[in-house]
Amino acid sequence: MTKINLALPAAAIREIRINSITGYQGDAEELVKAGGCDLKDKERSFSQCMGCTTSKAACMTILIQDAAVISHGPVGCASCLHEFSFTYRVNAPLRGVKKPTPRRIFSTNLQEKEAIYGGGLKLAQAIREVQNRTNAKVIFVLTTCASGIIGDDVESVCTEAEEELGIPVVPIFCEGFRSKVWTTGFDAAYHAIARKLIPKPQQRRKDLINVINFWGSDVFSQWFAPFGAKPNYITPYATLDNLKQAGEAVATVQACSTLGSYLGAVLEQDFGVPEIPAAPPYGIAQTDRWFRALGQILGQESVAEKLIAEKKKEFLPKIEALRRKLAGKTAYVTAGAAHGHALLAVLGELGVTPCGAAIFHHDPVYDSGRPENDQLAQRVADYGNVPNYNVCNKQEFELVNALNRLRPDVLLARHGGMTLWGAKLGIPALLVGDEHYAMGYEGLVNYGERLVEVMENDEFVKDLAKHAVMPYTKWWLAQPPSYFLRGGTGQ
Ligand code: SF4
Known part of the structure; x- marks a missing residue:
C-alpha cells in the first residue's frame, strides 16, 4: 500500500504517487500489461483545455450538506463551482434529500493588490463573513494557482479562523498547476477531510459501511440490509457528522476506484477500516466477486452466496x-x-x-x-x-x-x-x-x-x-x- 502521510498539509499528486498518465494510444491489454513502473506518459504537442484539480476538490466539498466552500483566488477560478450547485439540486432525489438547500460557494476574488501584498488578510475576512452569512458547520478553503504562486499561508489563516470561530476551517491544497491528472483534486479534498475532520475511532460499528461515491442513487441500502448494515455515503449529501463516523465503519467500498483510491487507502491505513479487495460491481463476474469479498470481510459469506443466487x-x-x-x-x-x-x-x-x-x-x-x-x-x-x-x-x-x-x-x-x-x-x-x-x-x-x-x-x-x-x-x-x-x- 502506498504510504500516505496525513501529517503533511497536502496530498502527493497522482503522477508521483501512483504513476498516473494522461497520454496513451494503443489497446487496453497492452496498457494493463505495461503495469505500474514501466508506464511512460506520452505528452502532447497540442492540447485543448482540460479540467482543473480545484474543481474536483470543489465537487467533493460543495455537495456536503452543512458545509460552505471558499475558493481562495481570482473569481474566475470559482466559475466552474456553480455546476455543483446544479448537480446537488437535480440529483438530491436519488439520495432522498427532499429539500435541497442552496449551496454556499464563495470566492475571495483576489486582485492585483493581493497578488503583490498577499491575500491572507482578505481570506481571514472572507472566512468570518462566510460564517456570519451561512452558519456552516464546516468551512473548506480551496487554494488556486494564484494563491499558491503568491505563497499565501493558507494553513495558518485557517488554523487561526478555526480557533476564533469554533468550527473546523479546512484548507485544501488543490492549485490547478499541481497536476495534469485532475482527479488529484479528489485526493486533495479527501486528504484534508481525513486530516481535519475524521477522528480516530473509539469503536468499530458493524452496522456501518463507507461508500465512497458521487451522487448515485441509493442502491447500497438494500444490498447491505441482509448483512445487517447500512451505507455511510461519502461525501456528496453527507453531513459533517456522517463524515466523522467514517473511521468507525466496518469496511469501505467504492463506486469508482478512480474517485476513492486515496480515501479508501487512508481509511485503511490510518483508521483501520478495511477496503474490500474488489473493484466496483459492474458486470456479472465482477458483481459476484464484489459480493463475495464483502461477505468475507464481514464474516458473512453465506449471506453473500444467498444474495448472489437470488x-x-x-x-x-x-x-x-x-x-x-x-x-x-x-x-x-x-x-x-x-x-x-x-x-x-x-x-x-x-x-x-x-x-x-x-x-x-x-x-x-x-x-x-x-x-x-x-x-x-x-x-x-x-x-x-x-x-x-x-x-x-x-x-x-x-x-x-x-x-x-x-x-x-x-x-x-x-x-x-x-x-x-x-x-x-x-x-x-x-x-x-x-x-x-x-x-x-x-x-x-x-x-x-x-x-x-x-x-x-x-x-x-x-x-x-x-x-x-x-x-x-x-x-x-x-x-x-x-x-x-x-x-x-x-x-
Ligand atoms: S486554479 Fe489554476 S488551473 Fe484552476 S481555474 Fe484557477 S488558474 Fe485555472
Missing part, C-alpha cells in the same frame, strides 16, 4: 434477453478512468463490442496496491481486449477523430458535453449521470434497456448530422488520433 435467479433471464437484442452492436466509451472501465465491463456482459474508448487518465495501480481493485485488468480478463484505447484528458479533438473513423452504433459518455459529438456525427449517444445505474445484476438490466432504447430511437441524431457543422477541419479528421502524441506523426 439476484441471479431474478435477473439473468432478463440479461440474456437483452444480449439477444444487442447482438452485433458496437459502442465507443468516453469517461473518467474507472467509470469508463466499468462501462466497458457492462458492454462486455451485454455482448456489445467496444470498438474503442477515450478515457480521461490512467492509474496503473490504485493506492491500496491491490490488483483486485484494478477494473481495467479485470475487464480485459473477463471479456477480452478493447482496441483503440485512448487515454486523453478530455481532448475532444481526439475523441471526434476516433468517432469519425470508427462510427460505432452508440456512444456512451459519463460527462455532460461529450454526447454532442456523437449526435453531430449521427451516432446515438447515452449519458447516465447516476454512476450506480449500471451496478449489480439489476444494473445490467437498467443500462441494457436504456441502450436498446437509445439505439432504436436514432432519427433525431441522424437528422441533426445532416445539418451539423463540425469545428474540426477535413485535414484533422484525416490524421490518426495520436498525431499530436509523442511518437505520433505530428511531432
